[in-house]
Amino acid sequence: EDKVVQSPLSLVVHEGDTVTLNCSYEVTNFRSLLWYKQEKKAPTFLFMLTSSGIEKKSGRLSSILDKKELFSILNITATQTGDSAIYLCAVGIGSQGNLIFGKGTKLSVKP
Amino acid sequence: SAVISQKPSRDICQRGTSLTIQCQVDSQVTMMFWYRQQPGQSLTLIATANQGSEATYESGFVIDKFPISRPNLTFSTLTVSNMSPEDSSIYLCSVRTDLNTEAFFGQGTRLTVV
Numbered sequence: 001e002d003k004v005v006q007s008p009l010s011l012v013v014h015e016g017d018t019v020t021l022n023c024s025y026e027v028t029n030f031r032s033l034l035w036y037k038q039e040k041k042a043p044t045f046l047f048m049l050t051s052s053g054i055e056k057k058s059g060r061l062s063s064i065l066d067k068k069e070l071f072s073i074l075n076i077t078a079t080q081t082g083d084s085a086i087y088l089c090a091v092g093i094g095s096q097g098n099l100i101f102g103k104g105t106k107l108s109v110k111p
Numbered sequence: 112s113a114v115i116s117q118k119p120s121r122d123i124c125q126r127g128t129s130l131t132i133q134c135q136v137d138s139q140v141t142m143m144f145w146y147r148q149q150p151g152q153s154l155t156l157i158a159t160a161n162q163g164s165e166a167t168y169e170s171g172f173v174i175d176k177f178p179i180s181r182p183n184l185t186f187s188t189l190t191v192s193n194m195s196p197e198d199s200s201i202y203l204c205s206v207r208t209d210l211n212t213e214a215f216f217g218q219g220t221r222l223t224v225v
Binding site: 092 | 152153203205207211214216219221
C-alpha cells in the first residue's frame, strides 16, 4: 500500500528559529514529491521535487529530495508567526495525476 | 497555472439531505480530482473526475454516495448524498494541467452536517 509519512506531526517554535520538516514515502511508480502550506482550507503550493539532491529554494524556505532513501525535508529559516500553518507533503504516482498526502506537520511559531 | 472557483464556500446541512459542490476552472484541464479532508486529518482522494465518462473512485468511496459529473474540461460537480454527521469535512476540488506541474486547489467547501 502506498504511504506518505510526515514527522513531526506538530511543532512549536519561537520566531527566528530554524525548523526542519520530514517526509518519507513508500510508493510504487514514484513521479514527484510536492510540498504545500495549508492555512485555512485550500493548500498553497510550495515546491515540486523530481530529482535527488537538487535543492529548491524560495526565500526562507528550501527543500530537497533523496530518492535513494525515499525522503524529503522542508527547511524554514528565521521563522515568522506568518509561517504558522499545516505543511503537507504529497507524492504523485503513476500517470493519473492524483496525489497521496501525508498527515501534515502543524507548525506553530510563537512571537 | 489554473484558477479554480469552488462553490459553496461553506454550508450547514440537515442529515439525510444532499449537497452539490461546483468546481469551475478558468482553462481546460485534463486532470481533475475531488479530495476530502476530515477534521484534523489530511487530504484523501475521493475520485478522479473523468470528462465524458464515469468518475474513477478510490477504495472506500462509491458513486451512490458521491456522484460526480464532468460535462466538459472546465467544470465538475461533487454531490454528497444522504448526509450524516460523519460527512462533515472540507471538500476540495483540484486540477493538474500535466504531470510535470503542481496540483492547484479550489478554495474548498466546509460542510457541517447536523
